[in-house]
Amino acid sequence: MSRSNGSGAPLVLAVPSKGRLQDNAAAFFARAGLDVVRGRGVRDYRGTLKGLHNVEIAFLSAAEITTQLAAGSIHMGITGEDLVRETIADADERVELLAPLGFGNANVVVAVPRAWIDVRNMADLEDVASAFRVKRGQRMRVATKYVNLTRRFFAANDISDYRIVESLGATEGAPAAGQAELIVDITTTGATLEANALKVLDDGVILRSEANLVASLSAEWSQTARESARLILSRIAAEEEARTTREVRTRLEADEQAIGEEATRLFDARLRGRGRAGLIVLTCAKERVPHLADWLIDRGAENITVGQLDYVFSAKNGLYDKLARRLA
Amino acid sequence: MMPLDHPEARTAAASALANTLLAHFAAAGYPRCEPPILQPASVFLDLSGEDIRHRLFLASDASGAEHCLRPEFTIPISRVYLASAGAGRPAGYSYCGPIFRYRPNASGEFVQAGVESFGRKDRAAADAEVLTLTLEAAAAAGHDALMVRIGDAGLFAALLEGLDLPPVWSRRIAREHAKGLPLDAILASPTNGSTNDHSGVLAALAGTDKRGARALVEDVLSIAGISSVGGRTAAEIAERFLEQATASSSGGVPGEARALLERYLRIAGNPDETSAELRTLAKDAQINCTQTLDEFDARLGFIAARGIDLLALTFSAEFARNLDYYTGFVFEARHQGRSGDHPVIGGGRYDRLLRLLGAREDIPAVGASIWLDRLSGPESGVLQ
Numbered sequence: 001m002s003r004s005n006g007s008g009a010p011l012v013l014a015v016p017s018k019g020r021l022q023d024n025a026a027a028f029f030a031r032a033g034l035d036v037v038r039g040r041g042v043r044d045y046r047g048t049l050k051g052l053h054n055v056e057i058a059f060l061s062a063a064e065i066t067t068q069l070a071a072g073s074i075h076m077g078i079t080g081e082d083l084v085r086e087t088i089a090d091a092d093e094r095v096e097l098l099a100p101l102g103f104g105n106a107n108v109v110v111a112v113p114r115a116w117i118d119v120r121n122m123a124d125l126e127d128v129a130s131a132f133r134v135k136r137g138q139r140m141r142v143a144t145k146y147v148n149l150t151r152r153f154f155a156a157n158d159i160s161d162y163r164i165v166e167s168l169g170a171t172e173g174a175p176a177a178g179q180a181e182l183i184v185d186i187t188t189t190g191a192t193l194e195a196n197a198l199k200v201l202d203d204g205v206i207l208r209s210e211a212n213l214v215a216s217l218s219a220e221w222s223q224t225a226r227e228s229a230r231l232i233l234s235r236i237a238a239e240e241e242a243r244t245t246r247e248v249r250t251r252l253e254a255d256e257q258a259i260g261e262e263a264t265r266l267f268d269a270r271l272r273g274r275g276r277a278g279l280i281v282l283t284c285a286k287e288r289v290p291h292l293a294d295w296l297i298d299r300g301a302e303n304i305t306v307g308q309l310d311y312v313f314s315a316k317n318g319l320y321d322k323l324a325r326r327l328a
Numbered sequence: 329m330m331p332l333d334h335p336e337a338r339t340a341a342a343s344a345l346a347n348t349l350l351a352h353f354a355a356a357g358y359p360r361c362e363p364p365i366l367q368p369a370s371v372f373l374d375l376s377g378e379d380i381r382h383r384l385f386l387a388s389d390a391s392g393a394e395h396c397l398r399p400e401f402t403i404p405i406s407r408v409y410l411a412s413a414g415a416g417r418p419a420g421y422s423y424c425g426p427i428f429r430y431r432p433n434a435s436g437e438f439v440q441a442g443v444e445s446f447g448r449k450d451r452a453a454a455d456a457e458v459l460t461l462t463l464e465a466a467a468a469a470g471h472d473a474l475m476v477r478i479g480d481a482g483l484f485a486a487l488l489e490g491l492d493l494p495p496v497w498s499r500r501i502a503r504e505h506a507k508g509l510p511l512d513a514i515l516a517s518p519t520n521g522s523t524n525d526h527s528g529v530l531a532a533l534a535g536t537d538k539r540g541a542r543a544l545v546e547d548v549l550s551i552a553g554i555s556s557v558g559g560r561t562a563a564e565i566a567e568r569f570l571e572q573a574t575a576s577s578s579g580g581v582p583g584e585a586r587a588l589l590e591r592y593l594r595i596a597g598n599p600d601e602t603s604a605e606l607r608t609l610a611k612d613a614q615i616n617c618t619q620t621l622d623e624f625d626a627r628l629g630f631i632a633a634r635g636i637d638l639l640a641l642t643f644s645a646e647f648a649r650n651l652d653y654y655t656g657f658v659f660e661a662r663h664q665g666r667s668g669d670h671p672v673i674g675g676g677r678y679d680r681l682l683r684l685l686g687a688r689e690d691i692p693a694v695g696a697s698i699w700l701d702r703l704s705g706p707e708s709g710v711l712q
Contacts, residue, residue: 115554117545118568128568130499132560137684139374140559151378160377160503181559197554 009220010054011228014068014077017045017059021211024103025078032239033311034232054228063087065214069095072218075225076232082108082186082209086146096215096326098319099236104211105188108146110153110204112182113175114197121202122157125182132181133161143167143174144184146206153184153206172196215323226327233319241312246289250301251278259299267292283312342439345469345700346424349441352465353422356457358443361421363404365428369394371403375653375684383429385436397428402678402695405444406685416691418447424700441465442675444695446682452623454694455657455677456630462673462696463636463661471703474661474672476640478599479647481506481676482620482656483606487592490615491585495571501581501589506652511589515581541566588613595645599628602643627657655679657694672702 015029015036016022026036035050036057047057058074065077070088078101084091112119119128132140143165144150150164165180172192174180184206187193193200213236215229248269252259259280260271269284269292284292293304350360369386385397398404401423409419424441443461448454459476466474484505488498504514536544545566588609595605603625610617632638649658658676662669675696682691 113559114552115549115562116560116565117548117552118565118572127496127500128560130503131495131568131571134499135564139377147381151381155379158504160379160507162378163373164378164381175559178559 008224009222010056011076011225011232012056012058012074012219013049013232014058014060014065014074014079016062016065016078018061021062021078021080021104022059024101024211028078028101028103031243032232032235034235049232052228052231054224055232069214069216070218072216072220074216075219075221076213076215076229078211078213080104080106080209081212082106082146082149082207084212084214085207085209086149089148094217096217096323098213098215098233098322099240101211101213104209106186106209107188107205108149108184108186108207108209109193109200110182110184110206111172111187111193111198111200114199119201122159122204125201125204126157126159129159129161139163140182141165141180142182142184143171143180145171146184146186149206150184172198215326217326221327226324229323230317230320233323234313234317235311237317237319238311238313241314242309244286245283245309245312246286247272247307247309248282248284248289248292248296248304249307250280250296250304252280252296252299252301253278254299256280263292263295266295283309341704342700345704346439346441348469349465349698349700350422350424352468353441353443353461356420356443356461358420358422358445358461361405361408361423362425363398363401363408363423365398365426366395367398367404369396371407371685372396372399375403375681383431385428385430399429400427401425401440401442401697402444402681403685405695406446406682406693409444409446410682410685410687415687416447418445420445439700440697441700442695442697444693446693447691448694449692451656451677451692451694452626453630454692455627456634458675458694458696459631459657459659460634460636462675462698466661466673466698466703469703471663471672473664475642475664475667476659476661477642477644477647478657478659479644479649480620480624480656481648481654481658483617483624484592484645484648485655486617486620487589487610487613487615490613490617491588493581493585497581503652506648506654508648510646511586511593515586536570538563538567538570541570545569593646596643599638599641599643602645603628606645623656649674649676653678653681653684659696670699670702673698 015025029036029049034052036047037050038047038059045059047059049055049057060068060077062079062083065074065079066083066087068074069077069079081097084095084097088094110122110125112125116128119125129140132138140162142150142162145166145168147164147166154160154162165174167174167180167183171183171185173196174183175198176196183198186209187200190200256271256274256278260282263269263271263282263284267284267288269282269288271280272283273281275281282292289306293306296304354360369384372380372384380399384399386394387396388394405421405423409415409421412419420443422441422443425439426437427440428436429438430436443458445454445458463474463476466472485502488502493501501511501514505511542563545562549562592609595602595609603621606624607621610621628638631641647658649660654676656677656679659674660671661673662671673696675694677692677694679690679692682693683689
């Protein structure tokens with residue numbers, strides 16, 4: 001979608017158009033207070049973010065999002081790291097993985113028939129592949145849709161005696177069907193592999209993938225697009241900060257400043273405010289709250305209340321800073 | 329992908345150069361062959377391995393079949409020869425035209441000229457002819473001061489076979505040497521599977537024969553309730569266990585074998601002297617490769633007979649061209665004083681390739697290519 005440059009071109013944010021990934025992405029934005037509004041019906045491939053002008057939502061397949069990020073025809077999108085690493089040759093040059101999103105988790109793995117009881121790791125596979133070629137005059141076949149990930153991973157493990165058989169569906173069935181000797185595929189629980197009498201090699205995990213918020217470095221970043229990105233990322237960061245931290249309130253007869261500094265040192269907590277009669281307000285990572293509370297009681301606190309926050313906005317926006325640095 | 333800037337469409341100089349080379353080859357009995365630019369991709373991937381995939385310009389047709397722009401001439405011309413009525417009989421071809429190999433941020437199109445000779449049983453003479461023909465062609469085009477390095481993949485294979493190493497090591501050394509890896513690096517990598525604890529299985533196999541080993545593997549599989557073996561037979565799995573049992577009991581590459589390999593790989597210098605050194609080494613190691621050594625000497629004789637000063641050639645035992653289909657004589661030529669550059673001419677013998685391409689038996693074959701851009705350009709440097 002080539003559009004005129006200038007400072008006014010809006011931000012194009014792509015979200016997956018199908019399935020679990022779509023639901024999870026919508027939930028992710030909703031948590032950050034960003035409601036994705038789809039125009040007119042499920043068949044419309046354009047949308048908006050409620051309350052944020054200058055943002056255009058594109059509904060695309062995860063594969064399409066990845067190629068368009070690489071091409072620079074969209075600014076940001078949600079897609080799997082597996083697709084980013086597979087589809088984009090020099091991924092780190094062309095896109096920035098801003099944040100892992102905690103859903104769409106899956107591993108890209110090397111799996112061989114369970115009957116290969118002599119093969120446990122990639123070194124075994126190298127040996128077997130070279131013997132296979134010497135004895136049969138043919139290369140061992142690897143069924144996969146991850147051609148590039150496979151090639152890089154095999155090269156890193158000194159395996160050269162193999163052939164890739166491209167497989168665009170039901171890859172796990174290829175060995176049983178006689179189309180390949182082994183596979184490289186994505187798996188979440190391993191159940192499908194098991195059902196097909198395959199096993200993952202001990203060091204055969206090529207990539208631990210999950211959905212990521214990804215920014216294109218080659219897109220035309222107008223001032224408007226940057227500003228929209230800053231707003232979106234600031235809400236996402238605020239929600240994440242709120243979700244992972246808790247607010248801790250108590251009263252202490254002590255030097256608040258010193259308490260704050262020591263709490264920072266011991267628990268990575270932050271002093272957020274001071275009130276009358278020794279009231280102090282701290283925030284702290286969720287899992288460290290009990291330790292912080294114990295410590296405060298030791299210092300003379302009578303009561304401690306812990307609350308959950310909706311958002312924690314900060315002047316410093318780590319997510320946007322990451323993007324701005326790459327765009328500079 | 330745009331077609332294609334033919335040499336004819338390039339500068340007059342390039343076109344004149346192409347004509348000079350082709351005329352020289354044709355006069356020597358190598359008529360021009362023009363194989364299709366569009367080739368089935370699988371042939372190159374099967375023969376050169378997946379490493380070449382990212383260098384290929386790939387395209388698929390409406391039926392989903394994968395094609396590529398030819399990345400070289402040897403395989404396309406071999407296929408033309410095999411499809412011809414004269415397949416199996418002696419025949420020579422020459423070529424000149426574009427080949428396509430991807431490289432980042434630069435043109436992926438190169439021009440190559442060269443010859444391929446098929447079916448000649450007088451291998452040493454054919455080797456010498458292909459070497460001298462390409463050197464003469466380059467000289468006819470005004471480049472007569474090339475330095476030539478020769479090697480012999482057959483000698484290394486004969487030595488490796490004679491050393492009787494564990495198969496794991498034999499295969500690995502052959503493969504990694506062809507890639508140009510130094511011996512130290514090859515031997516430094518861990519023995520395959522040595523980190524695995526198969527000691528139970530290996531102990532059970534100690535002293536068994538192949539049939540016993542196979543029965544054991546079948547038992548293990550049936551106890552585990554695994555029926556489909558998938559790609560490899562129980563016998564193959566058993567055989568690998570047996571290989572490992574011997575490899576682990578003998579502890580990798582013995583020091584004596586390693587010393588011989590190192591001594592061999594150090595041999596380098598003028599061809600006649602190195603020939604004598606090679607014979608001494610074969611004798612000391614009690615390895616019978618007389619036939620390969622006789623052919624080595626005969627080849628040198630033919631090269632000298634064609635008017636090349638043998639002192640202008642350097643033999644190097646560690647020299648391997650980065651393609652494992654070479655089976656014998658290999659050579660490369662570079663501009664004087666530019667030993668770090670990519671070669672201007674490269675070639676060698678590939679006696680097994682035609683069978684891999686579908687011939688019923690091995691057909692002797694030898695060929696060489698001239699990189700035209702490297703020939704005329706000063707340092708065309710990053711070309712490859």
